[in-house]
Amino acid sequence: MSLDVASVRFAYRRTPVLEGVDLRVAEGGFCALLGPNGSGKSTLTKIIARVLSPASGTVSFGGRDLLAAPRREHARVVAYVPQSGATPFEQTVREAVLLGRTPHIGLRPTRRDWETVDAAIERLGLSELADRPLSQLSGGQAQRVLIARALAQRPRVLLLDEPTSALDLRYQIETLQLVRAVTREEGVTALIAIHDLNHAAHFCDQAVLLDGGRVVADGPPSEAFDAAVLSRVYGLDVRVSRGETGVEVRPAALETVTGVSAAPTESV
Numbered sequence: 001m002s003l004d005v006a007s008v009r010f011a012y013r014r015t016p017v018l019e020g021v022d023l024r025v026a027e028g029g030f031c032a033l034l035g036p037n038g039s040g041k042s043t044l045t046k047i048i049a050r051v052l053s054p055a056s057g058t059v060s061f062g063g064r065d066l067l068a069a070p071r072r073e074h075a076r077v078v079a080y081v082p083q084s085g086a087t088p089f090e091q092t093v094r095e096a097v098l099l100g101r102t103p104h105i106g107l108r109p110t111r112r113d114w115e116t117v118d119a120a121i122e123r124l125g126l127s128e129l130a131d132r133p134l135s136q137l138s139g140g141q142a143q144r145v146l147i148a149r150a151l152a153q154r155p156r157v158l159l160l161d162e163p164t165s166a167l168d169l170r171y172q173i174e175t176l177q178l179v180r181a182v183t184r185e186e187g188v189t190a191l192i193a194i195h196d197l198n199h200a201a202h203f204c205d206q207a208v209l210l211d212g213g214r215v216v217a218d219g220p221p222s223e224a225f226d227a228a229v230l231s232r233v234y235g236l237d238v239r240v241s242r243g244e245t246g247v248e249v250r251p252a253a254l255e256t257v258t259g260v261s262a263a264p265t266e267s268v
């Protein structure tokens with residue numbers, strides 16, 4: 001099984017944004033979708049989530065055409081965490097997370113649905129906030145509710161569009177660890193649009209780099225991260241180092257700063 005995106009093209013009005021994107025994420029894989037602002041990451045995740053329809057191309061999982069499947073069937077396979085969500089503010093956290101169960105629920109939620117909801121709330125560290133209205137949450141807490149909602153959906157494919165952008169350092173790391181665990185333990189296939197190249201290298205086993213709506217690198221981060229390619233794509237001179245802890249990307253300008261600040265030694 002794998003998530004397969006083939007020859008996907010998309011344009012907003014007449015402006016082409018995706019120019020024939022191909023990628024494959026193996027079942028249980030954790031793939032980072034990287035690229036500068038405006039390179040097409042959100043647009044691609046929205047196409048897989050069926051928020052947008054491509055002009056041409058296909059998206060399938062395990063050979064099943066996800067774009068042609070009935071909506072409910074698609075929602076049983078794919079969960080999508082948008083950059084930010086418009087949710088009715090009078091809803092509580094628990095009610096908002098229950099929405100993730102919609103593709104599975106019959107007439108009304110069962111005890112098992114509520115158990116799945118509460119487990120997702122706990123996993124995202126939201127138990128103490130479960131009965132709070134969304135209007136009383138911080139931006140980062142609201143972002144964690146969106147992730148809990150996606151987990152409650154129990155998808156086979158998890159799409160996350162910059163899910164850590166509003167999170168503090170602890171929750172950034174915990175969220176990435178959580179997605180990593182969900183892929184490893186439950187075989188969920190995850191695709192995450194993310195800006196932090198080093199987080200991508202640390203947590204993901206595949207990195208796909210978009211530039212101007214085209215894939216310009218695809219592979220394990222240690223292979224896909226090439227200093228010349230990254231420098232060209234981001235328009236910034238970067239260095240890539242490969243050590244025991246994995247691959248690391250640093251802007252060349254920061255190395256100079258580090259060198260200067262590290263130079264003086266304290267005298268007693």
Ligand SMILES: Nc1ncnc2c1ncn2[C@@H]1O[C@H](COP(=O)(O)OP(=O)(O)OP(=O)(O)O)[C@@H](O)[C@H]1O
Nearest residue numbers: 012013017035036037038039040041042043044193
């Ligand atoms: N609703 C829209 N109407 C017209 N153009 C759009 C719309 N949404 C995005 N675009 C354009 O499509 C291109 C790709 O945008 P997209 O949001 O997919 O990029 P991204 O890689 O996710 O960027 P970022 O890192 O800033 O989130 C950009 O040039 C953007 O200006």
